[in-house]
Amino acid sequence: MRVSAWSFFLSTFFFSYVQVTAVQLNLVGSKRESGLRSLYKRDGSGAFGNGSVALQNYQDLKYVCNVTLGGKDFPVIVDTGSVDLWVAGDVPGTNNLSIPMNITFGKGSAEGYINTAQMEFDGFMIPDQAYMNAIMVEDLASQPGTLGLGPSSVSTIRANLGNSSGDPPLDRIFRQNMTAPNILTFLLSRNATVEGPLVDQSFAQLTIGTMVPGFEAIQNEPKLPALIDQFDHVPAHWMTLLDPNGIIGPDGERINTTTAIQNPTNGTSDQLHVVLDSGFSIPQLPAYIVDSIYGRIPGAEFIENGTTLHPDLGSLVNVWRIPCEYEVNVSFVFAGQEYPVSPLDLSMDTQLPDVDAKRICIAFYQQLADNIAGNPEFGALDMILGMGFLRNTYTLFNFGDFVDGSPDNVADPYIQLLSTVDKAKIHHEFVIARLGGKDTTGSQPALLPAIQKPAVTSQVNGNATTDGSSSLNSLASLNAVCRVSRRRNRLRSLKC
Numbered sequence: 001m002r003v004s005a006w007s008f009f010l011s012t013f014f015f016s017y018v019q020v021t022a023v024q025l026n027l028v029g030s031k032r033e034s035g036l037r038s039l040y041k042r043d044g045s046g047a048f049g050n051g052s053v054a055l056q057n058y059q060d061l062k063y064v065c066n067v068t069l070g071g072k073d074f075p076v077i078v079d080t081g082s083v084d085l086w087v088a089g090d091v092p093g094t095n096n097l098s099i100p101m102n103i104t105f106g107k108g109s110a111e112g113y114i115n116t117a118q119m120e121f122d123g124f125m126i127p128d129q130a131y132m133n134a135i136m137v138e139d140l141a142s143q144p145g146t147l148g149l150g151p152s153s154v155s156t157i158r159a160n161l162g163n164s165s166g167d168p169p170l171d172r173i174f175r176q177n178m179t180a181p182n183i184l185t186f187l188l189s190r191n192a193t194v195e196g197p198l199v200d201q202s203f204a205q206l207t208i209g210t211m212v213p214g215f216e217a218i219q220n221e222p223k224l225p226a227l228i229d230q231f232d233h234v235p236a237h238w239m240t241l242l243d244p245n246g247i248i249g250p251d252g253e254r255i256n257t258t259t260a261i262q263n264p265t266n267g268t269s270d271q272l273h274v275v276l277d278s279g280f281s282i283p284q285l286p287a288y289i290v291d292s293i294y295g296r297i298p299g300a301e302f303i304e305n306g307t308t309l310h311p312d313l314g315s316l317v318n319v320w321r322i323p324c325e326y327e328v329n330v331s332f333v334f335a336g337q338e339y340p341v342s343p344l345d346l347s348m349d350t351q352l353p354d355v356d357a358k359r360i361c362i363a364f365y366q367q368l369a370d371n372i373a374g375n376p377e378f379g380a381l382d383m384i385l386g387m388g389f390l391r392n393t394y395t396l397f398n399f400g401d402f403v404d405g406s407p408d409n410v411a412d413p414y415i416q417l418l419s420t421v422d423k424a425k426i427h428h429e430f431v432i433a434r435l436g437g438k439d440t441t442g443s444q445p446a447l448l449p450a451i452q453k454p455a456v457t458s459q460v461n462g463n464a465t466t467d468g469s470s471s472l473n474s475l476a477s478l479n480a481v482c483r484v485s486r487r488r489n490r491l492r493s494l495k496c
C-alpha cells in the first residue's frame, strides 16, 4: 500500500508551529542566561556564524534544517542514522540521471530517481551534488526529506553511480577543503512547549568543520572509537561501545549488560554496541534493560497494545506506562564518563487520559523492535540512542578516514560526547513540568524489589517493518524505525 499523505502532514505541522510560536519566543527571551546571549547571536539565516546551521526542533521529535538545491530551500531531517540525501518536489535546474532508487527505512520507504543539482549548505557550495528526488513516499509520515550524515560506505547513491561523484554531501564538503577538520557536531535542544517552562532554553545547532562556541571543551572528552560493523565489515553507522555494565539505573546501581552479538570482535561481552542516531526519536534498548529501568516503578504497567489505554494509542506496543509524576534518573557511561539523562527524556506525557481520566505517560526508552533485535541485516548493534539521549549531550563525529577517498592511514574516526546536563536543573525542570513546581520526589514511593511484568506475554507484532529490505538499505537507514509525531499536542502515531 502506498500513501501520498505528504501535504497533509506538512500542513498539520505548520499548524502546531503557529500555535506555539508566541509562547516560545517569550520563553526564549526570558529564560536565556545573559552569559549565553552572545553565544547564540545569530545572523539572518539563524546561524551563529560560518559553519553553523540552526536546526528547527519539531516538538522534540525531529530536528530539521534546510538544504538549498538549485537555489530553492528544502527542509530535511538531520539524520546521523542514514547516509543519503533525498528530497521531494521540483528542484530548479536539476539533472535527472534517470537511475531509479529506493531507500527503505526500518519503517517506511522513499522511491525516486537519482539527480544532481547545485547544493548550498552551511556556507559550502557543491556544484553537482547527487541526491534522490523522491516521487513516491510510503509510511514516512511528516518526514520532509532527509540529510543523511552517516558513513558513506553504505551510500546507495554512491553504489549506483559507482564512483565518488555519488558521494553524500559531507564527503563532498570534506574533500573540498583537505585542511579543515573532518568534523560534524550537533546540539539538540529541548522544546519548552512540550513540557515547559525550562530552566535553560538551548538552541539546536549543527556545525561542519567547526564547533559551537562555548562548547569547545568537547575536545577534551574521551575519543570513543567509531566501530566498523562486525557483520558487514564496513562502517555502517555511528556506532561505539558502552562501558561494561555502563547504564546506571534509577536505583543508582549499574545494570548488568550483555551484548547480543556472538563472539564480539569489538569490546567485551558486557559492553553494548550503541548506535547514535539523530534521526531516531525513541531510544531502543534490549528489553531486559528497559524492564530493569521501568519495571520496578510502583504503578508501572507493561502495555502490550496501547489500545487498552486509549484508542489513539493503537500503534503502541510493548511499552511501559509509568505514573507521570514519578521521577526516573538514568545515566549512560562511556569511557568512564557519566552522561545523565533528563527525567523528562525518560518518560513522555501523551496528554491523553485513560478510562479513569488519569494522564497517560509512557516510557520513552523502549525495547528494540522485534525485527531489529538480533537481526544481522541491521548490523552488529545492541541499542540505538536517538534524540531522547542526544538532547543531553553535545555530540562530535570525527570522520577520519570514513570520508570516501581518504587513504586508510589518515586517522581513525571517533566520537566525542560532552554532557550538557546540570543535574540540579533537569531535576528542577521535571518538578516544574510534572509536579506543578512542588518537589515531592523525595517522598515518591521506593522502587519495588522485582520487575512487575504480566506473567503471560502474548505475541504482539513489534516489527519495525514488514518489507524485505536489502541489507545495504537497512544498514544505511535505521533512522525512521521509531519516529513519532504529535499533532496539536497529541500523539498522532507512535509506531515501532
Ligand SMILES: *[C@@H]1O[C@H](CO)[C@@H](O)[C@H](O)[C@H]1NC(C)=O
Pocket: 043, 048, 049, 050
Ligand atoms: C564568515 O566568513 C566570511 C568570509 O570568510 C567573513 O567575511 C564573515 O565575517 C564570517 N561571518 C561570521 C559571522 O563569522
Ligand SMILES: *[C@@H]1O[C@H](CO)[C@@H](O)[C@H](O)[C@H]1NC(C)=O
Pocket: 016, 017, 020, 021, 024, 056, 057, 058, 059, 060, 189, 190, 191, 192, 193, 201, 202
Ligand atoms: C518547539 O516546537 C515548535 C513546533 O514544532 C517549534 O515551532 C519551536 O521552534 C520549537 N522550539 C524550540 C526552542 O526549538
Ligand SMILES: *[C@@H]1O[C@H](CO)[C@@H](O)[C@H](O)[C@H]1NC(C)=O
Pocket: 046, 054, 055, 056, 064, 065, 066, 073, 074, 075
Ligand atoms: C527553510 O527555508 C524556508 C524558505 O526559504 C524558510 O521559510 C524556513 O524558515 C527555513 N527553515 C529552516 C529550518 O531554516
Ligand SMILES: *[C@@H]1O[C@H](CO)[C@@H](O)[C@H](O)[C@H]1NC(C)=O
Pocket: 096, 097, 098, 113, 133
Ligand atoms: C526522472 O527520470 C525518470 C526516468 O526517465 C522519470 O520517470 C522521472 O519522472 C524523472 N523525474 C523527474 C522529477 O522529472
Ligand SMILES: *[C@@H]1O[C@H](CO)[C@@H](O)[C@H](O)[C@H]1NC(C)=O
Pocket: 100, 101, 102, 111
Ligand atoms: C523499489 O521498490 C519497488 C517496490 O518495493 C520495486 O518494485 C522496485 O523495483 C524498486 N526499485 C529499485 C530501483 O530498487
Ligand SMILES: *[C@@H]1O[C@H](CO)[C@@H](O)[C@H](O)[C@H]1NC(C)=O
Pocket: 161, 162, 163, 164, 165
Ligand atoms: C563517475 O562515473 C560516471 C559514469 O558512471 C562518469 O561519467 C564520471 O566521469 C565519473 N566521475 C568520476 C569523478 O570519476
Ligand SMILES: *[C@@H]1O[C@H](CO)[C@@H](O)[C@H](O)[C@H]1NC(C)=O
Pocket: 177, 178, 179, 180, 181, 209
Ligand atoms: C580550508 O579550511 C581552513 C581551516 O578551517 C581555512 O583556514 C581555509 O580558509 C579553508 N580554505 C578554503 C578554500 O575554504
Ligand SMILES: *[C@@H]1O[C@H](CO)[C@@H](O)[C@H](O)[C@H]1NC(C)=O
Pocket: 225, 226, 227, 228, 229, 230, 233, 265, 266
Ligand atoms: C571491530 O570489529 C571489526 C570487524 O570485526 C574490525 O574490523 C575492527 O577493526 C574492530 N575495531 C573497530 C574499532 O572497529
Ligand SMILES: *[C@@H]1O[C@H](CO)[C@@H](O)[C@H](O)[C@H]1NC(C)=O
Pocket: 256
Ligand atoms: C550482576 O552481575 C554480578 C556479577 O556477575 C552479580 O553478582 C549480580 O547479582 C548481578 N546483578 C543483577 C541485578 O543481576
Ligand SMILES: *[C@@H]1O[C@H](CO)[C@@H](O)[C@H](O)[C@H]1NC(C)=O
Pocket: 305, 306, 307, 314, 315, 316, 317, 460, 461
Ligand atoms: C491493538 O489492538 C487493536 C484492537 O484489538 C488492534 O486493532 C490493533 O491492530 C492492535 N495493535 C497492534 C500493533 O497489534
Ligand SMILES: *[C@@H]1O[C@H](CO)[C@@H](O)[C@H](O)[C@H]1NC(C)=O
Pocket: 327, 328, 329, 423, 424, 427, 441, 444
Ligand atoms: C534524581 O536526580 C536528581 C539530581 O541528582 C536528584 O535531586 C533527585 O533526588 C533524584 N531523584 C530520584 C527519585 O532519585
Ligand SMILES: *[C@@H]1O[C@H](CO)[C@@H](O)[C@H](O)[C@H]1NC(C)=O
Pocket: 370, 371, 461, 463, 466
Ligand atoms: C517479525 O519479524 C520476524 C523476523 O523477521 C518474523 O519471523 C515474524 O514473522 C515477524 N512478525 C510479524 C507478525 O510479521
